Amino acid sequence: MEAATRLTPADARDLEAAFSIHMPWLRRRIALIVGDPEEASDLAQEAFARAVEKWPLGSRDDIARWLAAVGIRLAIDEMRRRRRWGFLQLHETDAAWALQTDPDLWRAISQLEPATRAALLLTVLDGYTQEEVATALGVARGTVASWLSRARARLRPVIGSTDDGR
Amino acid sequence: MDDRFDERLRDRLSGLDAAVPPEAPVVRRKLATPVRPRVVRAAGTRSLGLTAALALALVALISAGLAARYFVATEPTGSPTAAATASTEATASVPATPTSEPTVIMGSEGFPVSIDGQRVYRLDDRAAWQNLSASFIVAAGAPYGPPSCPRFEEATPGPTAEADLLGRCPDVILFNTSGYASGSGWSGMGTAPKGLSLDAVTGWGGHIIVVRAHTHDPEAAQCSAAERAGCEAALVVEAIVWPSVPDEVDGEHVYRGSDEWSGNLARLGRTFLFGGLVRVQATGQQFSECSASMAASQLLAYCSQNSTAIDSADIAPNSDIQAMADQVVVVRAHVNDPLAADCPAAVRTACEQSVVVESVVWSSKPYSTARSVPLPTPSGTP
Numbered sequence: 001m002e003a004a005t006r007l008t009p010a011d012a013r014d015l016e017a018a019f020s021i022h023m024p025w026l027r028r029r030i031a032l033i034v035g036d037p038e039e040a041s042d043l044a045q046e047a048f049a050r051a052v053e054k055w056p057l058g059s060r061d062d063i064a065r066w067l068a069a070v071g072i073r074l075a076i077d078e079m080r081r082r083r084r085w086g087f088l089q090l091h092e093t094d095a096a097w098a099l100q101t102d103p104d105l106w107r108a109i110s111q112l113e114p115a116t117r118a119a120l121l122l123t124v125l126d127g128y129t130q131e132e133v134a135t136a137l138g139v140a141r142g143t144v145a146s147w148l149s150r151a152r153a154r155l156r157p158v159i160g161s162t163d164d165g166r
Numbered sequence: 167m168d169d170r171f172d173e174r175l176r177d178r179l180s181g182l183d184a185a186v187p188p189e190a191p192v193v194r195r196k197l198a199t200p201v202r203p204r205v206v207r208a209a210g211t212r213s214l215g216l217t218a219a220l221a222l223a224l225v226a227l228i229s230a231g232l233a234a235r236y237f238v239a240t241e242p243t244g245s246p247t248a249a250a251t252a253s254t255e256a257t258a259s260v261p262a263t264p265t266s267e268p269t270v271i272m273g274s275e276g277f278p279v280s281i282d283g284q285r286v287y288r289l290d291d292r293a294a295w296q297n298l299s300a301s302f303i304v305a306a307g308a309p310y311g312p313p314s315c316p317r318f319e320e321a322t323p324g325p326t327a328e329a330d331l332l333g334r335c336p337d338v339i340l341f342n343t344s345g346y347a348s349g350s351g352w353s354g355m356g357t358a359p360k361g362l363s364l365d366a367v368t369g370w371g372g373h374i375i376v377v378r379a380h381t382h383d384p385e386a387a388q389c390s391a392a393e394r395a396g397c398e399a400a401l402v403v404e405a406i407v408w409p410s411v412p413d414e415v416d417g418e419h420v421y422r423g424s425d426e427w428s429g430n431l432a433r434l435g436r437t438f439l440f441g442g443l444v445r446v447q448a449t450g451q452q453f454s455e456c457s458a459s460m461a462a463s464q465l466l467a468y469c470s471q472n473s474t475a476i477d478s479a480d481i482a483p484n485s486d487i488q489a490m491a492d493q494v495v496v497v498r499a500h501v502n503d504p505l506a507a508d509c510p511a512a513v514r515t516a517c518e519q520s521v522v523v524e525s526v527v528w529s530s531k532p533y534s535t536a537r538s539v540p541l542p543t544p545s546g547t548p
Contacts, residue, residue, distance in 0.1 A: 028186040032179070037187050046512075077515055101185035105178050124172055125179050138468020140447065142368040142478040145309075146427065149364050152171065159175050 011055055018063050019048060026071045033075040033117055035095035047071035069136035072118045079114035108158045116147040277305050277374040278408055286376055290342040301380045303407055307341030308370035338362045343374060362403040365424040369442045369477035373533060376408035409494050409532035411441040420496050423477030432501055432519050441496040442477020446488050461508035465520040485523035496528040
């Protein structure tokens with residue numbers, strides 16, 4: 001209950017502001033990992049619940065980085081859990097939005113390991129460095145580099161095919 | 167890889183990102199899983215007030231649960247970890263029998279100048295090895311990861327041989343050895359060799375390796391006339407010859423970092439031998455589960471202020487082998503440590519998959535002067 005007494009009215013206002021600023025992108029980013037937008041909402045919500053425990057987190061950049069690290073790791077763990085508990089595998093229909101938008105790309109990134117997928121999204125889409133991703137995911141930098149290399153190799157046929165007309 | 171590839175990938179991913187449906191107004195609970203409960207927002211509102219209140223209530227509940235687990239976990243568990251004695255003494259007490267060691271003469275710069283009587287060229291001295299007709303051995307700096315390839319022309323048609331030998335967007339760049347002795351970083355231009363996989367090399371990132379290689383590869387004959395000279399000059403790596411990691415010890419296979427990444431270790435269901443270079447690096451960030459759970463802090467690499475990796479695979483902090491930094495080791499290890507049962511549900515899988523070292527069964531100190539080049543150019547380009 002220490003966290004409850006620690007939060008001031010100003011903290012609550014900051015939290016609410018942070019929620020409105022960061023929740024949309026965090027949810028979208030997690031959705032690109034787990035596929036199911038509803039699941040992404042739950043996981044993003046959990047990331048914010050953890051932020052409450054830690055509040056205040058610092059500057060806007062610090063908050064974004066913290067939420068990305070925690071939210072993405074929650075998503076990765078959820079995917080691993082689903083893989084372990086086979087009956088909880090995501091149905092393809094849960095990601096209908098992605099299949100309707102870019103089926104080839106979605107199927108290709110769906111085949112990537114969750115952590116690999118996360119590293120790819122954070123570097124390519126959000127501009128995080130390999131070192132930042134390594135810190136966020138708690139792995140060695142070389143591991144991230146290796147993941148990215150594999151991911152790009154796997155995606156090359158898909159990304160190349162559109163522009164090259166192959 | 168190349169900027170154009172990344173640019174196109176970013177465009178495509180942005181399309182998916184924009185297509186994520188907006189939040190539904192009604193909360194839908196997923197099928198219950200054996201994990202801790204999540205905070206669920208009130209239907210139709212994004213107010214954090216209620217969320218925070220629910221979260222704080224959960225904090226209290228979770229804290230109580232974790233506290234109880236902590237006190238249970240502090241009791242002796244009889245787990246394999248409890249008996250772990252990772253030290254150089256273990257090396258002496260276990261007569262491992264890897265393949266015979268080569269005779270290595272070290273130079274003043276901290277890497278070999280001769281192996282088994284054969285001269286070790288430096289990658290920098292291209293003129294000295296460029297026109298050798300037979301295989302030779304050459305020292306080079308190992309990268310931490312793949313290069314970016316701003317000059318890569320992805321759609322350039324041409325013989326496969328040119329792509330292989332000229333390495334327009336290679337997985338691996340080897341660096342000149344200049345700068346290693348002074349610790350100032352890799353210097354000069356790198357070389358993109360054929361035949362060397364990223365898996366094989368990232369475990370040595372930041373250090374010198376010696377590879378057996380050749381030029382004038384037969385495949386050069388398939389290159390176009392315009393590129394023939396470049397193909398002939400291309401460096402083709404046959405093997406990493408120094409430092410070496412035993413393939414097996416006393417008849418038991420030694421697994422490597424790529425086995426961890428691919429999930430092979432998690433499927434073994436027994437202890438195993440695991441080998442490679444020990445690297446220690448600062449993590450620089452702490453997460454709530456690390457301070458809330460003793461089990462997590464002992465099993466998750468990122469919970470340690472200085473995380474340890476063997477062959478680029480993260481090792482559980484309770485493995486206590488940081489003192490062996492920059493040594494090449496073969497360790498006996500396991501996953502699915504009993505402590506994982508005490509990890510918070512959110513990270514339990516990660517705890518279960520964590521590699522825990524039980525003992526060191528073989529070690530060597532190839533980098534006797536213990537230096538590595540500080541994280542130079544992971545996206546460096548030739």
